[in-house]
Amino acid sequence: MSFSYLIYLYILICVCLIAFEIGWLIYYGARERLQRKRTAQYEEYLRQQCETLASGGELPPLDNRQKLFFRNVFSNSHKIIAFACAFQNVSNEYPDEIRSAVGIVDEEALYIMKHVQGHTKSASKVYSLKLYADMTAYTWRNRPGRIVEYQFAFLTDPSVYCRTYAMDVLYAVGTANDLHRAVMLLSNKNLFYHPKVLMEGLMSFRGDHRVLSLLLIRDFDSLSEDYRIAVLEYCRHRAPLIGPFLVDFLTGEYSVDVKCTTLRYFRKYPIPEAKEIIIDFLENDSKYAWEISAVAAKALSAYPEPDVKELLKRKLSHPNWYVRRNSAESLVAIGLFVSEKAEIMNHSDRFAREILEYNLVVAEKSKMRVGADLPGGDVL
Amino acid sequence: MSILYKVVNALCSAFAVYLIVYATFLFLSVIIGASTMYARRRRTYYENKLDVKSFIPISIIVPAYNEEVTIIETVRSLLALDYDKYEIVVVDDGSKDDTSKVLIEHFGMQPVIRPIRSRISCQPVEQVYECYDQKVSITLIRKKNGGKADALNMGINASYYSYFICMDADSVLQYDSLRKIVTPILEDDKIVACGGAVMLCNGVTLKDGKVIKYDLPKNIIACMQAVEYSRTFLASRLLFDRFNGNLIISGAFGLFKKDTVIAAGGYDHDTKGEDMELVVKLHEFCVLNKIEYTIKYAPDAICWTQAPERLKDLRTQRKRWHVGLFQCMYKYRNFFANPKMGPVAIISYLYFLLYELLSPYIELLGIVLSVLIVVLGIINVRFAIVFFFVYVLYGMILSITSYLTTIHLQGLHIRPVSIFKIIGLSLFETTYIHFVMLWTRATALVGYRKNKRNWGTIQRKKIDNS
Numbered sequence: 001m002s003f004s005y006l007i008y009l010y011i012l013i014c015v016c017l018i019a020f021e022i023g024w025l026i027y028y029g030a031r032e033r034l035q036r037k038r039t040a041q042y043e044e045y046l047r048q049q050c051e052t053l054a055s056g057g058e059l060p061p062l063d064n065r066q067k068l069f070f071r072n073v074f075s076n077s078h079k080i081i082a083f084a085c086a087f088q089n090v091s092n093e094y095p096d097e098i099r100s101a102v103g104i105v106d107e108e109a110l111y112i113m114k115h116v117q118g119h120t121k122s123a124s125k126v127y128s129l130k131l132y133a134d135m136t137a138y139t140w141r142n143r144p145g146r147i148v149e150y151q152f153a154f155l156t157d158p159s160v161y162c163r164t165y166a167m168d169v170l171y172a173v174g175t176a177n178d179l180h181r182a183v184m185l186l187s188n189k190n191l192f193y194h195p196k197v198l199m200e201g202l203m204s205f206r207g208d209h210r211v212l213s214l215l216l217i218r219d220f221d222s223l224s225e226d227y228r229i230a231v232l233e234y235c236r237h238r239a240p241l242i243g244p245f246l247v248d249f250l251t252g253e254y255s256v257d258v259k260c261t262t263l264r265y266f267r268k269y270p271i272p273e274a275k276e277i278i279i280d281f282l283e284n285d286s287k288y289a290w291e292i293s294a295v296a297a298k299a300l301s302a303y304p305e306p307d308v309k310e311l312l313k314r315k316l317s318h319p320n321w322y323v324r325r326n327s328a329e330s331l332v333a334i335g336l337f338v339s340e341k342a343e344i345m346n347h348s349d350r351f352a353r354e355i356l357e358y359n360l361v362v363a364e365k366s367k368m369r370v371g372a373d374l375p376g377g378d379v380l
Numbered sequence: 381m382s383i384l385y386k387v388v389n390a391l392c393s394a395f396a397v398y399l400i401v402y403a404t405f406l407f408l409s410v411i412i413g414a415s416t417m418y419a420r421r422r423r424t425y426y427e428n429k430l431d432v433k434s435f436i437p438i439s440i441i442v443p444a445y446n447e448e449v450t451i452i453e454t455v456r457s458l459l460a461l462d463y464d465k466y467e468i469v470v471v472d473d474g475s476k477d478d479t480s481k482v483l484i485e486h487f488g489m490q491p492v493i494r495p496i497r498s499r500i501s502c503q504p505v506e507q508v509y510e511c512y513d514q515k516v517s518i519t520l521i522r523k524k525n526g527g528k529a530d531a532l533n534m535g536i537n538a539s540y541y542s543y544f545i546c547m548d549a550d551s552v553l554q555y556d557s558l559r560k561i562v563t564p565i566l567e568d569d570k571i572v573a574c575g576g577a578v579m580l581c582n583g584v585t586l587k588d589g590k591v592i593k594y595d596l597p598k599n600i601i602a603c604m605q606a607v608e609y610s611r612t613f614l615a616s617r618l619l620f621d622r623f624n625g626n627l628i629i630s631g632a633f634g635l636f637k638k639d640t641v642i643a644a645g646g647y648d649h650d651t652k653g654e655d656m657e658l659v660v661k662l663h664e665f666c667v668l669n670k671i672e673y674t675i676k677y678a679p680d681a682i683c684w685t686q687a688p689e690r691l692k693d694l695r696t697q698r699k700r701w702h703v704g705l706f707q708c709m710y711k712y713r714n715f716f717a718n719p720k721m722g723p724v725a726i727i728s729y730l731y732f733l734l735y736e737l738l739s740p741y742i743e744l745l746g747i748v749l750s751v752l753i754v755v756l757g758i759i760n761v762r763f764a765i766v767f768f769f770v771y772v773l774y775g776m777i778l779s780i781t782s783y784l785t786t787i788h789l790q791g792l793h794i795r796p797v798s799i800f801k802i803i804g805l806s807l808f809e810t811t812y813i814h815f816v817m818l819w820t821r822a823t824a825l826v827g828y829r830k831n832k833r834n835w836g837t838i839q840r841k842k843i844d845n846s
Contacts, residue, residue: 003393
C-alpha cells in the first residue's frame with residue numbers, strides 16, 4: 001500500500017479519536033446536568049412529603065400519579081441513582097420522616113420487585129435492590145410477607161453486589177428459616193460469595209442467632225467448603241452455646257480449614273468434650289496436618305490446666321516454626337510462674353528461649369492480648 | 381537512488397503501520413478506560429456494600445533506603461488509614477542516613493528479639509524494633525543492604541497476614557486506599573494481585589491521607605508527569621485489566637497474596653524492575669501450575685507519590701525503568717507470541733515489546749525516515765507538516781482529556797486557568813520532552829553491564845501531609 005494512504009489512515013484514526021473524546025465530554029456533561037436536575041426534582045418531592053409528616057400531617061394513600069412516579073423511578077438505573085441521591089440528601093434533614101414518606105403499599109412494592117427482576121442489566125438490579133433495601137427495611141420489618149420471596153430470585157444473579165443486596169434484605173426482615181434457605185441455595189448453586197462477606201452478613205441478622213446457627217450446622221455436610229468456613233466463623237461470633245454440636249467436626253472427615261476454624265471456635269468457647277481431642281492434635285501431631293497442630297497449640301490457651309501447660313512447654317522445641325510460636329503464645333496467655341520462666345530461659349533450645357522471651361515482651365508492652373482473635377483462615 | 385527510494389518507502393510504510401496500530405490501540409484503550417471509569421463512578425453513588433467490618437487483614441511493607449526525609453510522613457499517613465486490621469512493616473535496607481533513628485525516636489520503638497522465619501532468602505537481620513502504642517503495630521527491621529527486592533522479601537518473611545501491600549517509602553496512601561484495593565478480592569476469590577493508581581503529590585496538600593487542596597505542580601517537569609501518569613493509567617491499564625493482561629503493578633502501591641508470591645519465589649534481586657518482574661512471574665507461575673488466577677487493577681485506590689522535579693532526576697528514573705523493562709522482557713522471553721501463556725503473552729507482552737521497550741529505537745528511526753522522505757520528495761513539505769500537526773494534536777488531546785477525566789472521576793478540582801497550563805504542557809511534552817525521553821530511553825542500555833545494579837539517586841522532598 002502506498003505510504004501516503006497509510007498516513008491518511010493514521011490521520012483518520014487520530015481524527016476519530018479526537019471526535020470521540022470531544023463527543024464523550026459533551027455527552028458526559030449533558031448527562032451529569034440531567035442527573036442533577038432529576039435529583040433536584042426528586043428531592044423537592046421527598047421534602048414536601050417529609051415536611052407534611054414533620055408538621056403532624058398525614059400522607060394520603062398513593063394515587064395513580066404517585067404509583068406511576070415510583071414505577072418510573074425504578075424503570076431506569078440513572079433515575080434510580082438520582083432518586084437514591086435525593087433520598088440520601090433528604091434523609092439527612094428528616095431522618096425520622098423519610099421512610100414513612102416513601103412507604104409503598106404492598107401491591108406497589110411487589111410490582112416494582114417484579115419489574116426489577118426483569119431488568120436485563122445487573123447494574124440496574126443492584127441499584128434497585130440497594131435503594132429498595134434502604135427504603136423499605138423499616139416498612140417491612142414487621143410484615144415481610146412476599147417481599148422476602150422475591151429476594152431468592154436475585155440470589156442467583158451473576159452480580160455479587162446483587163446477591164449481597166438481596167441477602168441484606170433477608171438479614172433485615174427475613175427469619176432464620178429464610179436465611180438458612182438462602183445460604184443453602186447459594187452453596188448448592190456454587191455461587192462465589194466471599195466467606196467474610198457472608199460471615200459479616202449473617203452476624204448482622206436481626207433474628208434469633210441460636211436458631212439460625214443450629215439450622216446451618218444441621219445441614220453443614222451439604223454446604224460447600226467456603227460456606228462451611230463462613231458458617232463456622234459466624235458461629236464463633238454469634239453462637240456461644242453450640243459447642244457440643246461442633247465436636248464431630250474435629251474428629252470427622254473434614255478438611256484442614258474446617259478443623260482449624262472449629263479449633264478457633266473452641267479457643268473462644270472452650271468445652272470439656274473438646275479438650276482431649278485438641279490435646280491429641282498437638283501431642284500426636286505426626287498424624288495430622290501441621291496447620292491443625294499449630295492452631296491446636298493456640299486453642300489450648302483456653303484450657304489453663306497443668307497437663308496442657310506441660311504439653312505446651314514440650315512443644316516449644318517442635319520442628320515446626322508455627323507450632324513453636326503458637327505454643328509460646330499460649331503459654332504466655334495461660335501464665336507462667338517465675339520458676340517456669342526461668343526453666344525455659346535455661347532451655348538448651350535457642351529458639352524456645354527467643355520465642356518465649358519475645359512473647360513475654362509483647363504481652364507486657366502490647367495493648368492487645370497475646371493470642372488475640374485472628375481473622376479466619378490464618379493459621380498463624 | 382531508486383533502490384534507496386524503495387527502501388525508504390518500505391520502511392516508512394512499516395513505520396506508518398506501526399503508528400496506525402498504536403493509534404488504534406490507544407483509541408480502544410481510551411474508549412474502554414473511559415467507560416470503565418464512568419461505570420465505576422456510577423457505582424460510587426452507592427455505599428459499597430462489600431465494605432465489611434472485619435476487613436481482610438493486610439501487612440503493609442515499606443522498604444526504605446536513605447529515606448529519613450520522608451519516612452515519618454509515610455508512616456504517619458499509614459496510621460491514618462481508614463481500615464481496621466493491618467500492620468506496618470518498615471524494612472530499613474542498610475541506610476547510610478538516619479532512616480531508622482528518626483523512626484525509633486518519633487514512634488518510641490523498642491528493640492525486640494523477634495524470630496523471623498525466612499520463607500524467601502534475603503540478607504540477614506541486624507535488629508528488629510516494635511511499637512505497641514499506635515493504632516496498629518509497627519515493626520522496623522534493620523538489615524544488611526541487599527536492594528529493594530531483598531527488603532521486600534524480608535518484609536514478606538516478617539509479615540503476619542495473608543495479604544501484603546508493597547509501597548514506596550516516599551509515597552502516601554490515600555485514607556480509603558486499603559478499602560478500595562481490597563474490594564476486588566471480595567468480588568473474586570481468584571485474585572492474586574491487585575494494583576492501585578499512582579498520582580503525583582507535587583503541588584497537593586494532604587492531611588492524614590485526605591486531599592485538602594489539589595493543584596497542578598508548580599514545577600514544569602513534575603506537572604508534565606502528572607499529565608503523563610493519567611494518560612498511562614487511563615489508556616493502557618484499564619484495557620489490559622479486561623483480559624487479565626496487566627504486566628505491571630506499580631511498585632508504589634500493589635496488593636499481593638502472600639502464599640502465591642512465596643510459592644513463585646518472591647521478588648527477584650537481579651532486576652531493577654522488580655515490580656514488573658514479580659507480576660510477570662506470577663502470570664508464569666499460575667499458568668504453568670494451572671492455577672486459576674486474576675491480576676486486577678483498582679483505579680480508585682490512590683497512592684500519592686513524588687515525581688522528580690529536575691530533568692536530570694527524571695532521566696535517571698526513566699533510564700532505570702527502561703533497564704528494568706529490558707531485564708524483565710529478556711528474562712521472560714518465553715512469553716513472546718506463546719499461545720500457551722494466554723492473552724497476556726500474545727497481546728500484553730507484544731505491546732510492551734514493541735511500544736515500550738523498542739519504541740525509542742523505532743521512533744528515532746521514524747524521525748530519520750521523516751526527514752528522508754521529505755528530502756527524497758516521497759511526500760511534500762506541506763503534507764509532512766499536516767502529518768506532524770495531527771500527530772501533535774492527537775497526543776495533546778489524549779493527554780488533556782485523560783488528565784481531566786482522571787481528575788473529575790477522582791472528585792478533584794482544578795482552577796479553570798490550569799486548563800490553559802495543561803494545554804501548554806501537553807504541547808511542551810509532545811514536542812520537546814517526549815523527544816528528550818526518547819533519547820534517554822534509547823541510550824538507557826548503554827553501559828548496561830557495568831551499571832545494571834546501580835539505581836542512581838533522586839532528590840527527595842518532604843511530603844506535605846500535616
